[in-house]
Amino acid sequence: MTQAFKDSPVTARGAVTLRSVSKTYDRGAVPVHALKQVDLELPAGAMTVVLGPSGSGKTTLLNVVGGIDSPSQGEVLVDGRDIAGDDERSLTEYRRSTVGFVFQFFNLVPTLTALENVALIAELTGHAGDARGVLERVGLGDRLHHFPSALSGGEQQRVAIARALSKGPKLLLCDEPTGALDLDTGRSVLSLLRDLNRNHGLSTVLVTHNNAIAGMADQVVRMRSGEVVATEAVAEPVEAAEVTW
């Protein structure tokens, strides 16, 4: 765990606190308890990896923190403000101003170029961002005018990351960002995420089932059956290039 991470106050930018958060889905006759009384701190500026097998609740956790979903119970404090009781409109504004998402399958608009995909989000969320600059920052300066079908998986994921960054979020939430990528490509994406976290202090939460990725985090949260079973600080996170699976 880095010193910066240890010293960062809970109320700094992008700090998240979950208190007794539960989420239950009604799926016909049998309710599904996706989260059960979760208490968790996600420090500002840290990279947190949430690990767990399929069905452990890690994606639900990400969705609740990201404002895509609301908890059935509990508090979700983001920089001190509880978003748990927010209505749909407020959650939209929260996501607009605070959160950037990166998903496993990129979800780019296939009819827009890389530059246009990034510019689109900036336009629609009212952020006068530099789409070109952001894409250069993620190493795609020479692929600006390519459509997604002409980009590799890794390049598409970089566009997705650039798109998330274009809004200047406080929190970057990544759901299996390397799930659709091979080892080398996955490493390069992880390396990019780590750089963004370290060099720009961007609070990052990365959900994965891949245990190997935990080594590069500042904090690892292990989940099973909707509960947090362990939270560990990583003393010396490894570089992304050293991660292997």
Place this chain on the structure above:
Amino acid sequence: MVSAWWRKAWRDVLRRRGQFAAVIATTFLGVALFGASYDAYRNLLSSYDTLFARTHFADLTVAGGDVGGFSDEARTLPGVAQVATRSVTESYARVGDHRFIVRLVGMPPQHQPAVDQVMVLRGRYLDPARLSGVLVEQHLADYYHLGPGDTLQLRTPFGWTKVPILGVAASPGYLWPARSRQDILTLPQDFGVVFAPDGPLQLLSGGHGREAMVTVAAGADRPAVMTRLESAARAHGATSITTRADQPSNAALHEDMAGFGEMALMFPILFLGAAAFTAFVIISRLVHSQRSLIGSLRANGVRRRTILLHHLALGVGPAAVGGVLGALAGEGLAIVISRLYTGALKIPLTVITPHPLVALSGVAMALVAVAVAALAPALDASRVPPAEAMRGVQPPTRGAPSALERLVPVLSRLPASSKLVLRGALRSPGRSLTTVAGVVLSLVLVMVSLGMLDTTKVLLSRQFDRVQRDDAQVYLTGPADAAMLKRITDQTGVAAVEPALQTRAVVRTSSGSYDTALTALRPNTQMHGFLGRGNRTLALPDHGVLLGTALRRRLDLSVGDPVTLDLLDLKRSLHTTVAGFVDEPLGTFAYAALPVTGTSPSGGADAASLPPLDPNLALVRYRAGVDRAAMRQRLEGIPGVVAVIDTHSLAVAANRLMGLFYVIVGVMLVFGAALAFALIFSTMTVAISERSSELANLRAAGVRRRQIATIVGGENLVLVLLGLVPGLIVAYLTAAVFMASFNSDMFRFDLHVTPLTWAVAVAAVVLAALASQWPALASVDRMDLAAAVRERGQ
């Protein structure tokens, strides 16, 4: 137990019930409207045929020349069933203060004639013991509330003569009580038919106006018999030979009925086309979304044919449901329409026959249309490579600038959100085409109906404002001489009077002949406008005749060609030339300048001219704002005036009928909007489900709902706008063809479309398109973001 395979199909349909409901609805409408219009058409034909058979309606009517000689010869010709003769003449009648033109049709008083019998609706047939007793045709009887025991007055050489009414009858020759082919739209207040004992009528008419009617035997070689009869008629000097098809009432009824036939063609094309497009889009999307599943099935040995048939069934099943329901509804609607129609026209017989073949044809058309549309995606499903589908590799949507951006490079400077709209609209050619098709088909339906309304309004305006400029036609006991004209002019409220000659005329050339009427007017007449092609105004020539434009083709005539007009009632023939052609909405007439001379009918073109004929009619124009009913009474009170016809009463009646038109147009507008709604609803819903992960990602990034709605709605609007231009062109052309199909020598329906109609058509379709997107946009609001963002994008 239902197989799991069919259970899957059922659940696939249930999950997309809105979309499949659109297929069912459009199929239902197409088949129902086809069945209703075609069955109604068949029922009406059967009703007429049954009535004509029962009354022995004449196959041929011959007038002029030696009618007796023709009848004798006709009886000897093979294939002839019956021959009868009668007198037919016109006079005037009076009921209370109302005077009108009456056609007196002779009937044997002892029994019904062998040909052209009547159906006695109330009272009894003629009575040989009461030779003054008459039957009144039903339209006349209904208008004046006449029945058995009442009387009416007939104008005879002895003055006004009261005659008792023995009964009310319907006649096959007057189901549509037209005075002639040129006077198809006559009102019962102006013209009626009375059936009188033939013997006294013959005396009254001085032996003129004799007709022979012939029926052809069942099973005979009809064309051959007709040819022999026509040849015999000409040999006996007949001046008028009218087949059943050309008989004015029958011709008018068939023209009217033709509309049902047109609709029976148009509706299935529009609605089943829409159903086919919709099915194509839905099943294509279904296949796309289930590629992995299909691949795994194929990997496990499921045959291609099974996959193909399964996906075909997804289209054909809903089409079958809609088709069967539509066929049943169509049968019911046909009965309602048939009864309403015969009731409105007072057809005394309604034959309703179920036509199972029509219903089956409708269902078959629906199944074929949708099966053809579903075939492409079903084949695509059957060809999904198992390995590729198992890997979950979706064929990537290839990105490229839109065609519009390539055509208009400056569009590349648009912001990304605008480009998203442009490119999204055209991203799936099949769906784009379906949306555009929905717009086009809807515009066709709306434009045909609104165009019909506009055209009819223009027709009436042209006829009664620009062509017929008189307010009244005054029929006289004597000639319209100076003294009579002065008596009319002196009446309060009269602005202008002109003499005119109006008489039946047969236009004869080497190519054939045509029964019409000649109207002769002052050379500089103010009572009639002569409109040529393209609304050009023509002058009434001093020499020669103006003819209705239909005769150009019928008699192969051009300006300058010689032509003979046989003025039957006046025993004159006019040898003249064609001075021009008039383009009039109603009828095909001949016009000449007064005075009309002519020669003896037996003389040729070189025969000496006879003295000029006296005008027999006065045309009157009223001062503005006068009470027309009072004017009519005032004019009828002038000595020597026997009847006054208000020219504009027909216009008033026609405008009242427009109310029915508005109902029809309203119904068509609703259908058109429903068509657009169904198609665009389906394509929008499919488009959104296909892009759920993409849209969910935008929502996850904080893009507001309204912004998503604007993007998706904007794409839809682009397609609707793209469809408008070709749609308006196709709609206009279709409407023009539709209206032109009604053109004949009796009517000219040249399509007119007002600017307001263009606007209404566009507005109706755009509004329907906007409304149709709401269910789909509501589904965006309800989207499970958490689930959607985890889907693989497409």
